[in-house]
Amino acid sequence: MATGMLHSHYLFVVLFTLIYLIKTILLLSDKDELLEKFKKKTKIVEMIVSFGFLATGVFLLTQMPHIPSLMYVKVGLVLASIPLAVVGYKKKNKVLVTLSFFFIVVSFGLAQKVKKEKAGKIIAALSGKEIFEQKCVLCHGGDGKLGMSGAKDLSATALPHTGLVEIITNGKNTMAAYKSSLSAEQIEAVASYIETDLKGK
Ligand code: HEC
Incomplete structure (x- = not known):
């Protein structure tokens, strides 16, 4: 349901921006007659598209468990652009x-940024799990408790995030250092995986 709404929202946003872009270009290039014609021809379409754009947007907002602060800026820009455009x-x-068109474009850019940040976090969590399963389970076990060749129980670790990163990077006693086989981001990701999925479980 929410994904279908998201796709409809994108479609409405793209159509809305397209109509808006054409109107802006016509106005800026003093093509008054063409602009009037275009406005007449697209009047109903524009009404449907604007309504769909706002309605799907509001619905999606109500579905978000946590509204990121950038989202407020985005919605504010869209709302501010409407009276600007009318006048x-x-x-x-x-x-x-x-100015009104600029607001719409910026708010579209912000939406993309919010999406990327979210996707980045999900990917980091995924690869943390994958790396752990490839490289760490041999000694630590899938739940972190195996303790092979003296490995510490990761579900009971008292180390803070930086301490985890330190040991994974530089190793300790029989545990090898991972700084040459994992990137700094990958080490961050495994450390986060230990904290969210193993520690205290
Ligand atoms: C060859 C076995 C081995 C492998 C493979 C291994 N470890 Fe370890 N690990 C150990 C041993 C042994 C210790 C205990 C070191 C000590 O304190 O002497 C340890 C300790 C740790 C600690 C410190 C825990 C604490 O509370 O002190 C962390 C964190 C850790 N390992 C993470 C990892 C991660 C992440 C991987 C995979 C990238 C990994 N280990 C792979 C053997 C291993």
Whole structure:
């Protein structure tokens, strides 16, 4: 349900931006007649698209367990762009229309940034688990408790994040250092995996 909504939202956003872009270009290049024609032809489509854009957007907001602060900026920009556009087109004011279009583009960019940050976190968590299963289970076991060749019980570790990273990077006694076989990001990812999935379990 939410994914379907997300796809409809993207579709509405793209259509909305496209109509908006054409109108902005026509106004900025003084093609008044063409602009009027275009506005007339797309009036109903634009109403449907704008409504769909806002309705799917509001629905998605209500589905988010936690609303990132960038999201407030984004919604604020979209809301601010609407009166700017209405007044701008009525008075044929190029500055207002450009500003309004600029707001929409920036808010679209912010949406992409929020998405990327989320995707980055999920990927880091996934690869942390994969790395652990490839390189660490031999001594530590899938649950961190195996203790082969004197390995410490990772579910009972008292080390803070930096301590985990330190030992994985430089090794300790029979545990080899991983600084040459894992990147700093991968070491961060395994350390996070230990903290979220093994520690205290
Ligand atoms: C060859 C066996 C071996 C492998 C493979 C191994 N470890 Fe270890 N690990 C140990 C031993 C032994 C210790 C205890 C070192 C000591 O304190 O003397 C240890 C300790 C640790 C500690 C410190 C825990 C604490 O509370 O002191 C962490 C964290 C750790 N290992 C993470 C990892 C991770 C992550 C991997 C995989 C990338 C890994 N280990 C692979 C043997 C291994």
